[in-house]
Amino acid sequence: MKTNLYFQQLFEGESSTYTYLLADQASGEAVIIDPVDVTFERDVILINELGFKLKYILETHLHADHITSAAKLKEKFGAQTVISSAAPVTCADKKVGQGERVSFGSFILKVLSTPGHTETCLSFYLAEMSMAFTGDTLLVRGCGRTDFQEGNAAKLYQSVHSKLFTLPDSTIVYPGHDYQGFSGSTIGAEKKHNPRLGGGKTVQEFKKLMGDLKLDPPKRIQEAIPANLQCGNV
Amino acid sequence: MKTNLYFQQLFEGESSTYTYLLADQASGEAVIIDPVDVTFERDVILINELGFKLKYILETHLHADHITSAAKLKEKFGAQTVISSAAPVTCADKKVGQGERVSFGSFILKVLSTPGHTETCLSFYLAEMSMAFTGDTLLVRGCGRTDFQEGNAAKLYQSVHSKLFTLPDSTIVYPGHDYQGFSGSTIGAEKKHNPRLGGGKTVQEFKKLMGDLKLDPPKRIQEAIPANLQCGNV
Numbered sequence: 001m002k003t004n005l006y007f008q009q010l011f012e013g014e015s016s017t018y019t020y021l022l023a024d025q026a027s028g029e030a031v032i033i034d035p036v037d038v039t040f041e042r043d044v045i046l047i048n049e050l051g052f053k054l055k056y057i058l059e060t061h062l063h064a065d066h067i068t069s070a071a072k073l074k075e076k077f078g079a080q081t082v083i084s085s086a087a088p089v090t091c092a093d094k095k096v097g098q099g100e101r102v103s104f105g106s107f108i109l110k111v112l113s114t115p116g117h118t119e120t121c122l123s124f125y126l127a128e129m130s131m132a133f134t135g136d137t138l139l140v141r142g143c144g145r146t147d148f149q150e151g152n153a154a155k156l157y158q159s160v161h162s163k164l165f166t167l168p169d170s171t172i173v174y175p176g177h178d179y180q181g182f183s184g185s186t187i188g189a190e191k192k193h194n195p196r197l198g199g200g201k202t203v204q205e206f207k208k209l210m211g212d213l214k215l216d217p218p219k220r221i222q223e224a225i226p227a228n229l230q231c232g233n234v
Numbered sequence: 235m236k237t238n239l240y241f242q243q244l245f246e247g248e249s250s251t252y253t254y255l256l257a258d259q260a261s262g263e264a265v266i267i268d269p270v271d272v273t274f275e276r277d278v279i280l281i282n283e284l285g286f287k288l289k290y291i292l293e294t295h296l297h298a299d300h301i302t303s304a305a306k307l308k309e310k311f312g313a314q315t316v317i318s319s320a321a322p323v324t325c326a327d328k329k330v331g332q333g334e335r336v337s338f339g340s341f342i343l344k345v346l347s348t349p350g351h352t353e354t355c356l357s358f359y360l361a362e363m364s365m366a367f368t369g370d371t372l373l374v375r376g377c378g379r380t381d382f383q384e385g386n387a388a389k390l391y392q393s394v395h396s397k398l399f400t401l402p403d404s405t406i407v408y409p410g411h412d413y414q415g416f417s418g419s420t421i422g423a424e425k426k427h428n429p430r431l432g433g434g435k436t437v438q439e440f441k442k443l444m445g446d447l448k449l450d451p452p453k454r455i456q457e458a459i460p461a462n463l464q465c466g467n468v
Contacts, residue, residue: 011245011415019415042414049427181245181253181273183417193283 005107005129006050009174009183010043012036015066015220016177019043020133022126023052024105031056031104032073033124033133034176037232040069044076054079055104056094060135060176061121062087062228064149065218071233081231084113084120091231096122109133112163116156117144123164130171132187138164139175140182143196146210148217149225153210157203165191239341239363240284243408243417244277246270249300249454250411253277254367256360257286258339265290265338266307267358267367268410271466274303278310288313289338290328294369294410295355296321296462298383299452305467315465318347318354325465330356343367346397350390351378357398364405366421372398373409374416377430380444382451383459387444391437399425 006023015036021043023030030052035043047054054077057070061084070081071091080093082102087095096102098113102124112123114137121144124133136144138160146153164173169188191198196209218224227234240257249270255277257264264286269277281288288311291304295318304315305325314327316336321329330336332347336358346357348371355378358367370378372394380387398407403422425432430443452458461468 008419009417011417013247013415039415050423180276181247183243183245185242189284 004105006030006052007129007131008046010039010046012039012066014038016179017063017066018174018176018178018183020174021046021052022104022107023050024107027105028053029055029104031058031102031109032079033058034060034063034135035069035073037067037069037072040072043069043073047077053077056102057081058102058109058122058124059083059087059228060123060133060137061118062089062149062225064118064221064224065177066220067224067227067234068232071231074231084122086113086115087120089229089231091229091233114138114156114159114163115150116146116152116154116159117149119150119152121159125167125171130168131174132164132167132171133174133176134164135176138173138190138194138197140173140178140180140185140190141194143194144176145213145215147213147215148221153207154203156210157197157206160197165197238339240264240286241363241365242280244273244280246273246300248272250413251297251300252408252410252412252417254408255280255286256338256341257284258341261339262287263289263338265292265336265343266313267292268294268297268369269303269307271301271303271306274306277303277307281311287311290336291315292336292343292356292358293317293321293462294357294367294371295352296323296383296459298352298455298458299411300454301458301461301468302466305465308465318356320347320349321354323463323465325463325467348372348390348393348397349384350380350386350388350393351383353384353386355393359401359405364402365408366398366401366405367408367410368398369410371410372407372424372428372431374407374412374414374419374424375428377428378410379447379449381447381449382455387441388437390444391431391440394431399431 010019020033085095171187244253254267319329405421
Protein backbone atom coordinates (compact mmCIF):
# COMPACT_ATOMS: atom_id res chain seq x y z
CA MET A 1 0.00 0.00 0.00
CA LYS A 2 1.24 3.46 -0.85
CA THR A 3 2.29 4.53 2.59
CA ASN A 4 1.06 8.10 2.46
CA LEU A 5 -2.61 7.20 2.13
CA TYR A 6 -4.34 6.98 5.46
CA PHE A 7 -7.52 4.96 5.19
CA GLN A 8 -10.08 4.17 7.85
CA GLN A 9 -13.44 2.49 7.56
CA LEU A 10 -15.88 3.45 10.33
CA PHE A 11 -19.23 1.86 11.18
CA GLU A 12 -22.42 3.37 12.58
CA GLY A 13 -24.51 0.57 14.01
CA GLU A 14 -28.01 2.13 14.16
CA SER A 15 -28.23 2.52 10.39
CA SER A 16 -25.43 0.04 9.57
CA THR A 17 -23.68 2.82 7.66
CA TYR A 18 -20.03 2.85 6.67
CA THR A 19 -18.22 6.16 6.87
CA TYR A 20 -14.77 6.45 5.32
CA LEU A 21 -11.91 8.71 6.31
CA LEU A 22 -9.08 9.13 3.81
CA ALA A 23 -6.07 11.37 4.08
CA ASP A 24 -2.85 12.17 2.32
CA GLN A 25 -0.39 11.76 5.16
CA ALA A 26 2.18 13.94 3.42
CA SER A 27 0.00 17.05 3.41
CA GLY A 28 -2.56 16.04 6.06
CA GLU A 29 -5.44 16.83 3.72
CA ALA A 30 -8.41 14.57 4.38
CA VAL A 31 -11.88 13.74 3.11
CA ILE A 32 -14.72 11.96 4.82
CA ILE A 33 -17.40 10.04 2.93
CA ASP A 34 -20.94 9.67 4.32
CA PRO A 35 -20.47 10.79 7.94
CA VAL A 36 -23.43 10.20 10.28
CA ASP A 37 -24.87 12.56 12.90
CA VAL A 38 -24.78 10.06 15.78
CA THR A 39 -21.06 9.38 15.31
CA PHE A 40 -20.11 13.05 14.91
CA GLU A 41 -18.20 13.21 18.21
CA ARG A 42 -16.25 10.02 17.49
CA ASP A 43 -15.25 11.34 14.08
CA VAL A 44 -14.23 14.77 15.40
CA ILE A 45 -12.01 13.20 18.05
CA LEU A 46 -10.46 10.88 15.47
CA ILE A 47 -9.71 13.63 12.95
CA ASN A 48 -8.25 15.83 15.68
CA GLU A 49 -6.12 13.03 17.12
CA LEU A 50 -4.72 12.25 13.68
CA GLY A 51 -4.09 15.93 13.04
CA PHE A 52 -5.75 15.97 9.65
CA LYS A 53 -7.08 19.00 7.82
CA LEU A 54 -10.55 18.01 6.67
CA LYS A 55 -10.99 19.41 3.18
CA TYR A 56 -14.17 17.81 1.85
CA ILE A 57 -17.23 16.06 3.22
CA LEU A 58 -18.58 13.84 0.46
CA GLU A 59 -22.06 12.37 0.21
CA THR A 60 -22.65 9.37 -2.02
CA HIS A 61 -26.31 10.47 -2.13
CA LEU A 62 -29.13 12.10 -0.25
CA HIS A 63 -29.62 9.51 2.49
CA ALA A 64 -33.06 8.35 3.68
CA ASP A 65 -31.98 6.20 6.63
CA HIS A 66 -29.73 8.52 8.62
CA ILE A 67 -28.89 12.19 8.99
CA THR A 68 -25.53 13.40 7.72
CA SER A 69 -23.14 15.22 10.02
CA ALA A 70 -21.91 17.28 7.06
CA ALA A 71 -23.07 20.67 8.34
CA LYS A 72 -21.60 20.04 11.79
CA LEU A 73 -18.28 18.83 10.38
CA LYS A 74 -18.18 21.84 8.07
CA GLU A 75 -18.67 24.16 11.02
CA LYS A 76 -16.04 22.34 13.07
CA PHE A 77 -13.33 22.03 10.46
CA GLY A 78 -14.17 24.56 7.76
CA ALA A 79 -14.40 21.76 5.21
CA GLN A 80 -16.52 21.95 2.07
CA THR A 81 -19.60 19.81 1.58
CA VAL A 82 -19.87 17.94 -1.72
CA ILE A 83 -22.91 16.26 -3.23
CA SER A 84 -24.27 15.27 -6.64
CA SER A 85 -25.11 18.06 -9.04
CA ALA A 86 -28.47 16.28 -9.43
CA ALA A 87 -29.35 16.76 -5.74
CA PRO A 88 -31.90 19.48 -4.92
CA VAL A 89 -29.65 20.82 -2.18
CA THR A 90 -28.71 24.48 -1.95
CA CYS A 91 -26.49 24.18 1.13
CA ALA A 92 -23.67 22.22 -0.57
CA ASP A 93 -20.40 24.02 -1.30
CA LYS A 94 -19.57 21.93 -4.33
CA LYS A 95 -21.73 19.92 -6.68
CA VAL A 96 -20.17 17.26 -8.84
CA GLY A 97 -21.11 14.85 -11.59
CA GLN A 98 -19.70 12.12 -13.83
CA GLY A 99 -15.98 12.41 -14.50
CA GLU A 100 -15.30 15.30 -12.14
CA ARG A 101 -12.47 15.02 -9.67
CA VAL A 102 -12.12 15.70 -5.97
CA SER A 103 -8.56 15.89 -4.71
CA PHE A 104 -6.96 15.70 -1.28
CA GLY A 105 -3.20 16.09 -1.16
CA SER A 106 -1.76 14.08 -4.04
CA PHE A 107 -4.79 11.78 -4.27
CA ILE A 108 -7.68 12.11 -6.70
CA LEU A 109 -11.15 10.68 -6.31
CA LYS A 110 -12.93 10.36 -9.62
CA VAL A 111 -16.69 10.91 -9.47
CA LEU A 112 -18.86 8.28 -11.12
CA SER A 113 -22.53 9.08 -11.62
CA THR A 114 -24.36 5.90 -10.59
CA PRO A 115 -28.09 6.66 -10.27
CA GLY A 116 -30.66 3.98 -9.57
CA HIS A 117 -30.93 3.61 -5.80
CA THR A 118 -31.66 7.32 -5.91
CA GLU A 119 -31.35 9.80 -8.73
CA THR A 120 -28.44 11.52 -6.94
CA CYS A 121 -26.19 8.52 -6.30
CA LEU A 122 -22.48 8.91 -6.89
CA SER A 123 -19.59 6.50 -6.48
CA PHE A 124 -16.02 7.64 -5.87
CA TYR A 125 -13.08 5.85 -7.46
CA LEU A 126 -9.52 6.12 -6.16
CA ALA A 127 -7.79 4.46 -9.11
CA GLU A 128 -4.30 4.70 -7.67
CA MET A 129 -5.29 2.56 -4.69
CA SER A 130 -7.82 0.35 -6.53
CA MET A 131 -10.62 1.45 -4.22
CA ALA A 132 -14.23 2.22 -5.15
CA PHE A 133 -16.66 3.78 -2.69
CA THR A 134 -19.94 2.63 -4.10
CA GLY A 135 -22.48 4.10 -1.68
CA ASP A 136 -25.78 2.23 -1.89
CA THR A 137 -25.42 1.51 -5.59
CA LEU A 138 -23.42 -1.67 -5.09
CA LEU A 139 -23.35 -3.43 -1.73
CA VAL A 140 -21.47 -6.62 -0.89
CA ARG A 141 -23.64 -9.37 -2.43
CA GLY A 142 -26.47 -6.86 -2.70
CA CYS A 143 -27.51 -3.37 -3.77
CA GLY A 144 -29.59 -0.45 -2.58
CA ARG A 145 -33.37 -0.59 -2.88
CA THR A 146 -35.01 1.22 -5.81
CA ASP A 147 -38.52 1.96 -4.58
CA PHE A 148 -38.30 5.61 -3.48
CA GLN A 149 -36.44 8.87 -4.15
CA GLU A 150 -36.75 8.35 -7.93
CA GLY A 151 -35.22 4.92 -7.48
CA ASN A 152 -35.14 3.02 -10.73
CA ALA A 153 -34.04 -0.58 -11.07
CA ALA A 154 -33.13 -0.33 -14.74
CA LYS A 155 -30.94 2.70 -14.01
CA LEU A 156 -29.23 0.96 -11.11
CA TYR A 157 -28.51 -2.07 -13.27
CA GLN A 158 -27.10 0.17 -15.99
CA SER A 159 -25.00 2.17 -13.49
CA VAL A 160 -23.47 -0.96 -11.98
CA HIS A 161 -22.78 -2.61 -15.31
CA SER A 162 -21.45 0.44 -17.15
CA LYS A 163 -19.63 2.30 -14.37
CA LEU A 164 -18.62 -0.23 -11.69
CA PHE A 165 -18.33 -3.66 -13.28
CA THR A 166 -16.07 -2.04 -15.90
CA LEU A 167 -13.46 -1.22 -13.22
CA PRO A 168 -10.59 -3.70 -12.81
CA ASP A 169 -11.66 -6.94 -11.10
CA SER A 170 -9.19 -6.38 -8.28
CA THR A 171 -10.79 -3.05 -7.31
CA ILE A 172 -11.89 -3.14 -3.68
CA VAL A 173 -15.57 -2.32 -3.20
CA TYR A 174 -16.27 -0.24 -0.10
CA PRO A 175 -20.04 -0.07 0.29
CA GLY A 176 -22.27 2.50 1.97
CA HIS A 177 -23.88 -0.10 4.22
CA ASP A 178 -23.58 -3.68 5.25
CA TYR A 179 -25.95 -5.83 7.27
CA GLN A 180 -24.08 -9.15 7.25
CA GLY A 181 -20.65 -8.23 8.58
CA PHE A 182 -18.89 -7.73 5.26
CA SER A 183 -16.47 -4.81 5.26
CA GLY A 184 -15.86 -4.93 1.55
CA SER A 185 -15.51 -7.04 -1.54
CA THR A 186 -13.98 -6.77 -4.98
CA ILE A 187 -15.45 -5.90 -8.34
CA GLY A 188 -14.42 -9.35 -9.59
CA ALA A 189 -16.25 -11.12 -6.75
CA GLU A 190 -19.39 -9.04 -7.19
CA LYS A 191 -19.46 -9.64 -10.94
CA LYS A 192 -19.49 -13.35 -10.22
CA HIS A 193 -21.35 -13.68 -6.94
CA ASN A 194 -23.67 -10.72 -6.41
CA PRO A 195 -27.03 -12.53 -6.32
CA ARG A 196 -28.90 -9.54 -7.75
CA LEU A 197 -26.52 -8.08 -10.29
CA GLY A 198 -23.77 -10.62 -10.99
CA GLY A 199 -23.51 -14.01 -12.63
CA GLY A 200 -25.12 -12.91 -15.88
CA LYS A 201 -28.43 -11.67 -14.40
CA THR A 202 -30.36 -9.72 -17.04
CA VAL A 203 -31.94 -6.32 -16.50
CA GLN A 204 -35.37 -7.97 -16.75
CA GLU A 205 -34.49 -10.46 -14.00
CA PHE A 206 -33.12 -7.64 -11.87
CA LYS A 207 -36.23 -5.45 -12.33
CA LYS A 208 -38.51 -8.33 -11.35
CA LEU A 209 -36.38 -9.15 -8.31
CA MET A 210 -36.37 -5.53 -7.12
CA GLY A 211 -40.08 -5.12 -7.83
CA ASP A 212 -40.87 -8.18 -5.72
CA LEU A 213 -39.01 -6.99 -2.62
CA LYS A 214 -41.92 -5.11 -0.97
CA LEU A 215 -39.84 -3.47 1.73
CA ASP A 216 -41.05 -1.26 4.56
CA PRO A 217 -39.92 2.37 4.25
CA PRO A 218 -36.69 3.24 6.13
CA LYS A 219 -37.61 4.05 9.74
CA ARG A 220 -36.18 7.56 9.71
CA ILE A 221 -37.10 8.61 6.16
CA GLN A 222 -39.54 11.33 7.30
CA GLU A 223 -36.87 13.12 9.27
CA ALA A 224 -33.76 12.08 7.34
CA ILE A 225 -34.59 13.44 3.91
CA PRO A 226 -35.67 16.93 5.04
CA ALA A 227 -32.61 17.11 7.32
CA ASN A 228 -30.23 15.97 4.58
CA LEU A 229 -31.69 18.53 2.18
CA GLN A 230 -30.23 21.02 4.71
CA CYS A 231 -26.85 19.16 4.83
CA GLY A 232 -27.89 17.85 8.25
CA ASN A 233 -28.19 21.35 9.65
CA VAL A 234 -31.17 20.73 11.95
CA MET B 235 -0.89 -3.27 -1.85
CA LYS B 236 0.78 -6.43 -3.06
CA THR B 237 -1.91 -7.62 -5.38
CA ASN B 238 -1.78 -11.30 -4.53
CA LEU B 239 -2.91 -10.89 -0.93
CA TYR B 240 -6.64 -11.22 -0.54
CA PHE B 241 -7.78 -9.63 2.70
CA GLN B 242 -11.25 -9.42 4.17
CA GLN B 243 -12.39 -8.19 7.53
CA LEU B 244 -15.68 -9.71 8.70
CA PHE B 245 -17.85 -8.67 11.64
CA GLU B 246 -20.07 -10.71 13.94
CA GLY B 247 -22.51 -8.36 15.62
CA GLU B 248 -23.68 -10.39 18.65
CA SER B 249 -20.22 -10.46 20.20
CA SER B 250 -18.79 -7.55 18.15
CA THR B 251 -16.03 -9.89 16.96
CA TYR B 252 -13.82 -9.34 13.95
CA THR B 253 -12.92 -12.39 11.87
CA TYR B 254 -10.24 -12.07 9.22
CA LEU B 255 -9.85 -14.00 6.00
CA LEU B 256 -6.49 -13.81 4.28
CA ALA B 257 -5.36 -15.66 1.17
CA ASP B 258 -2.50 -15.85 -1.25
CA GLN B 259 -4.33 -15.37 -4.52
CA ALA B 260 -1.51 -17.01 -6.49
CA SER B 261 -1.84 -20.38 -4.72
CA GLY B 262 -5.33 -19.98 -3.24
CA GLU B 263 -4.08 -20.93 0.22
CA ALA B 264 -6.04 -19.13 2.94
CA VAL B 265 -6.19 -18.67 6.70
CA ILE B 266 -9.02 -17.46 8.87
CA ILE B 267 -8.47 -15.74 12.21
CA ASP B 268 -11.07 -15.98 15.01
CA PRO B 269 -14.09 -17.36 13.15
CA VAL B 270 -17.38 -17.39 15.09
CA ASP B 271 -20.00 -20.15 15.25
CA VAL B 272 -22.96 -17.94 14.35
CA THR B 273 -21.30 -16.72 11.13
CA PHE B 274 -20.12 -20.18 10.06
CA GLU B 275 -22.47 -20.39 7.06
CA ARG B 276 -21.55 -16.92 5.82
CA ASP B 277 -17.87 -17.77 6.02
CA VAL B 278 -18.26 -21.14 4.27
CA ILE B 279 -20.16 -19.52 1.39
CA LEU B 280 -17.54 -16.79 1.11
CA ILE B 281 -14.57 -19.18 1.08
CA ASN B 282 -16.27 -21.41 -1.47
CA GLU B 283 -17.24 -18.48 -3.71
CA LEU B 284 -13.68 -17.21 -3.67
CA GLY B 285 -12.36 -20.70 -4.37
CA PHE B 286 -9.79 -20.64 -1.59
CA LYS B 287 -8.18 -23.66 0.03
CA LEU B 288 -8.45 -23.04 3.77
CA LYS B 289 -5.19 -24.16 5.34
CA TYR B 290 -5.28 -22.87 8.90
CA ILE B 291 -7.87 -21.68 11.40
CA LEU B 292 -6.08 -19.42 13.87
CA GLU B 293 -7.27 -18.42 17.31
CA THR B 294 -5.83 -15.33 18.94
CA HIS B 295 -6.86 -16.90 22.27
CA LEU B 296 -9.38 -19.05 24.05
CA HIS B 297 -12.44 -16.81 23.75
CA ALA B 298 -14.90 -16.23 26.59
CA ASP B 299 -17.55 -14.25 24.70
CA HIS B 300 -18.30 -16.41 21.68
CA ILE B 301 -17.85 -19.96 20.42
CA THR B 302 -15.33 -20.58 17.68
CA SER B 303 -16.37 -22.27 14.45
CA ALA B 304 -12.90 -23.87 14.22
CA ALA B 305 -14.05 -27.50 14.50
CA LYS B 306 -16.82 -26.99 11.94
CA LEU B 307 -14.50 -25.22 9.49
CA LYS B 308 -11.91 -27.97 9.97
CA GLU B 309 -14.50 -30.59 9.13
CA LYS B 310 -15.74 -28.63 6.12
CA PHE B 311 -12.40 -27.71 4.59
CA GLY B 312 -9.85 -30.10 6.13
CA ALA B 313 -7.95 -27.11 7.53
CA GLN B 314 -5.77 -27.31 10.61
CA THR B 315 -6.68 -25.55 13.86
CA VAL B 316 -3.98 -23.44 15.47
CA ILE B 317 -3.87 -22.05 19.00
CA SER B 318 -1.34 -20.93 21.60
CA SER B 319 0.97 -23.59 23.00
CA ALA B 320 -0.09 -22.24 26.42
CA ALA B 321 -3.76 -23.17 25.84
CA PRO B 322 -5.06 -26.27 27.66
CA VAL B 323 -6.61 -27.55 24.44
CA THR B 324 -6.00 -31.06 23.14
CA CYS B 325 -8.10 -30.75 19.99
CA ALA B 326 -5.79 -28.28 18.18
CA ASP B 327 -3.73 -29.55 15.27
CA LYS B 328 -0.91 -27.09 15.79
CA LYS B 329 0.22 -25.19 18.83
CA VAL B 330 2.42 -22.16 18.43
CA GLY B 331 4.31 -19.64 20.51
CA GLN B 332 6.52 -16.57 20.28
CA GLY B 333 8.50 -16.30 17.07
CA GLU B 334 6.94 -19.26 15.29
CA ARG B 335 5.61 -18.83 11.79
CA VAL B 336 2.40 -19.81 10.06
CA SER B 337 2.49 -19.65 6.28
CA PHE B 338 -0.15 -19.54 3.55
CA GLY B 339 1.13 -19.46 -0.01
CA SER B 340 4.02 -17.00 -0.10
CA PHE B 341 2.87 -15.11 3.01
CA ILE B 342 4.15 -15.60 6.53
CA LEU B 343 2.37 -14.68 9.75
CA LYS B 344 4.76 -14.30 12.64
CA VAL B 345 3.38 -15.36 16.00
CA LEU B 346 3.78 -12.91 18.86
CA SER B 347 3.06 -14.14 22.37
CA THR B 348 1.03 -11.34 23.97
CA PRO B 349 -0.47 -12.63 27.24
CA GLY B 350 -2.39 -10.39 29.61
CA HIS B 351 -6.03 -10.40 28.52
CA THR B 352 -5.68 -14.17 28.90
CA GLU B 353 -2.62 -16.30 29.41
CA THR B 354 -3.02 -17.77 25.92
CA CYS B 355 -3.22 -14.57 23.87
CA LEU B 356 -1.33 -14.40 20.61
CA SER B 357 -0.99 -11.69 18.01
CA PHE B 358 -0.16 -12.38 14.37
CA TYR B 359 2.12 -10.08 12.38
CA LEU B 360 2.20 -9.98 8.59
CA ALA B 361 5.31 -7.85 8.21
CA GLU B 362 5.24 -7.75 4.42
CA MET B 363 1.86 -6.05 4.47
CA SER B 364 2.37 -4.04 7.68
CA MET B 365 -0.61 -5.71 9.33
CA ALA B 366 -0.91 -6.86 12.94
CA PHE B 367 -3.84 -8.95 14.15
CA THR B 368 -3.86 -8.13 17.80
CA GLY B 369 -6.81 -10.13 19.13
CA ASP B 370 -8.01 -8.72 22.45
CA THR B 371 -4.56 -7.62 23.52
CA LEU B 372 -4.74 -4.26 21.78
CA LEU B 373 -8.06 -2.81 20.65
CA VAL B 374 -8.60 0.52 18.89
CA ARG B 375 -8.32 3.05 21.72
CA GLY B 376 -8.72 0.23 24.22
CA CYS B 377 -7.62 -3.26 25.24
CA GLY B 378 -9.09 -6.53 26.48
CA ARG B 379 -10.14 -6.84 30.10
CA THR B 380 -7.78 -8.58 32.51
CA ASP B 381 -10.06 -9.89 35.23
CA PHE B 382 -10.52 -13.57 34.30
CA GLN B 383 -8.78 -16.49 32.55
CA GLU B 384 -5.47 -15.67 34.25
CA GLY B 385 -5.80 -12.13 33.00
CA ASN B 386 -3.02 -9.93 34.28
CA ALA B 387 -2.80 -6.19 33.69
CA ALA B 388 0.96 -6.00 34.18
CA LYS B 389 1.47 -8.76 31.62
CA LEU B 390 -0.86 -7.08 29.13
CA TYR B 391 1.00 -3.79 29.53
CA GLN B 392 4.30 -5.57 29.01
CA SER B 393 3.00 -7.48 25.97
CA VAL B 394 1.73 -4.33 24.29
CA HIS B 395 4.84 -2.30 25.02
CA SER B 396 7.40 -4.97 24.16
CA LYS B 397 5.72 -6.81 21.29
CA LEU B 398 3.26 -4.43 19.62
CA PHE B 399 4.39 -0.86 20.26
CA THR B 400 7.83 -1.91 18.95
CA LEU B 401 6.38 -2.62 15.50
CA PRO B 402 6.68 0.17 12.91
CA ASP B 403 4.28 3.07 13.57
CA SER B 404 2.62 2.58 10.19
CA THR B 405 1.60 -1.01 11.03
CA ILE B 406 -2.17 -1.39 10.73
CA VAL B 407 -3.80 -2.74 13.89
CA TYR B 408 -6.64 -5.17 13.21
CA PRO B 409 -8.32 -5.88 16.55
CA GLY B 410 -10.31 -8.87 17.76
CA HIS B 411 -13.31 -6.73 18.67
CA ASP B 412 -14.64 -3.26 18.35
CA TYR B 413 -17.64 -1.64 20.01
CA GLN B 414 -17.40 1.90 18.59
CA GLY B 415 -17.31 1.33 14.84
CA PHE B 416 -13.54 1.38 14.36
CA SER B 417 -12.30 -1.17 11.85
CA GLY B 418 -8.66 -0.64 12.66
CA SER B 419 -5.95 1.76 13.67
CA THR B 420 -2.19 2.03 13.46
CA ILE B 421 0.52 1.28 15.98
CA GLY B 422 1.56 4.94 15.80
CA ALA B 423 -1.94 6.19 16.61
CA GLU B 424 -2.37 3.73 19.50
CA LYS B 425 1.00 4.67 20.99
CA LYS B 426 -0.17 8.27 21.08
CA HIS B 427 -3.91 8.05 21.64
CA ASN B 428 -4.82 4.76 23.32
CA PRO B 429 -6.33 6.09 26.56
CA ARG B 430 -5.25 3.02 28.55
CA LEU B 431 -1.87 2.13 27.13
CA GLY B 432 -0.61 5.06 25.08
CA GLY B 433 0.56 8.59 25.73
CA GLY B 434 3.14 7.59 28.33
CA LYS B 435 0.77 5.78 30.73
CA THR B 436 2.81 3.87 33.30
CA VAL B 437 2.19 0.25 34.25
CA GLN B 438 1.00 1.45 37.67
CA GLU B 439 -1.56 3.77 36.08
CA PHE B 440 -2.67 0.97 33.79
CA LYS B 441 -3.04 -1.56 36.63
CA LYS B 442 -5.15 0.90 38.64
CA LEU B 443 -7.32 1.70 35.64
CA MET B 444 -7.94 -1.97 34.85
CA GLY B 445 -8.55 -2.82 38.50
CA ASP B 446 -11.18 -0.09 38.76
CA LEU B 447 -13.24 -1.29 35.78
CA LYS B 448 -15.55 -3.67 37.71
CA LEU B 449 -17.10 -5.27 34.64
CA ASP B 450 -19.86 -7.87 34.53
CA PRO B 451 -18.69 -11.28 33.26
CA PRO B 452 -19.16 -11.88 29.51
CA LYS B 453 -22.71 -13.13 28.94
CA ARG B 454 -21.73 -16.41 27.33
CA ILE B 455 -18.62 -17.24 29.39
CA GLN B 456 -20.16 -20.35 30.99
CA GLU B 457 -20.80 -21.97 27.63
CA ALA B 458 -18.05 -20.34 25.54
CA ILE B 459 -14.99 -21.48 27.46
CA PRO B 460 -15.96 -25.17 27.72
CA ALA B 461 -16.93 -25.16 24.04
CA ASN B 462 -13.73 -23.46 22.95
CA LEU B 463 -11.66 -25.96 24.94
CA GLN B 464 -13.15 -28.45 22.43
CA CYS B 465 -12.34 -26.18 19.44
CA GLY B 466 -16.04 -25.33 19.27
CA ASN B 467 -16.97 -28.98 18.71
CA VAL B 468 -20.23 -28.95 20.67
